[in-house]
Amino acid sequence: MKISTKGRYAVRLLLDIAMNDEVEPVRLKDTAERQDISMKYLEQIISILVRAGYVKSIRGPQGGYRLTKEPKDYTIGMILRQVEGSLAPVSCLDDDVNTCERQEECVSLRIWRELNDAINGVVDKYTLQDLIEWQQEANLDYCI
Amino acid sequence: MKISTKGRYAVRLLLDIAMNDEVEPVRLKDTAERQDISMKYLEQIISILVRAGYVKSIRGPQGGYRLTKEPKDYTIGMILRQVEGSLAPVSCLDDDVNTCERQEECVSLRIWRELNDAINGVVDKYTLQDLIEWQQEANLDYCI
DNA sequence: ATAATTCATATTGACATACTAGGAAAAGAG
DNA sequence: CTCTTTTCCTAGTATGTCAATATGAATTAT
Helix, strand or coil, X not given: CCCCHHHHHHHHHHHHHHHHCCCCCECHHHHHHHHCCCHHHHHHHHHHHHHCCCEEEECCCCCEEEECCCHHHCEHHHHHHHHHCCCCCCHHHCCCCCCCCCCCCCXXXXXXXXXXXXXXXXXXXXXXXXXXXXXXXXXXXXHC | CCCCHHHHHHHHHHHXXXXXXXXXXXXXXXXXXXXXXXXXXXXXXXXXXXXXXXXXXXXXXXXXXXXXXXXXXCEHHHHHHHHHCCCCCCHHHCCCCCCCCCCCCCCHHHHHHHHHHHHHHHHCCCEHHHHHHHXXXXXXXXXX
């Protein structure tokens, strides 16, 4: 029941881009340093996000990445689902893969469904904007 | 973010024992047939539950397994955590393994914490007794 | 032309998952 | 005491996933 590093890194990656895109787009190399994550790994993760239309890339020198939307428009759930695939706790709940023959008689399914809703409820309640604000608060605290 | 077969089977196993322990203890062979799960795999799972004191075993002919408590005293969360280990969505939240140096400055942690609470909230809300009742209702529906 | 960047694909090692296999130990029935 | 039925214990195995690394091509500002 763990969220993979890929999912967590994706959140940190987008947060880093959101918070560091001032004049120039954000280079992966810098994010890698700031976040202490291998750049090569970040490349793989961001390619998913580019394909999903969550960030746009600018190639060549002075290139980098930019968000395509406002931070408030990225829920954490969107990000996680994009890079992790479904967050459903059992595959019976994945729309496309409901191969379980016991669906009808399965009483556990009721709990898994509720669990699924609870999970999505939390991760879809917060957005990158929330993380940005928390981070800014934390930085303030740190300075004082 | 998936619950493993081991966890799900453990729930079905205990439910099967709860619902079939009439006169004699429940033999794994029968559970395996009823639930369509390999008996060898069930052996491994039940050994965890025996060690945890959730079931007691009776060896030899006419042997089998019995619950040690009332069905209402097993939450689904207890069962899952016992066979799966922690259900925490990030290992930072596992008490013993909080090796993450970013703990202090990590704003995502707030979300993971809330997610953890949501997950445990659901799985600890329901017990084997609930499953038994739902199963009995389902069986009634089926007959009518 | 050069250098800095993204893009694409392949490979790797470690670990976990989901089993299967073989046999030992206990205990009731005869 | 033996046979059979059950649990108990340990090891093995095939497959897949995770978490990266590695290599190099494509693009583009300077």
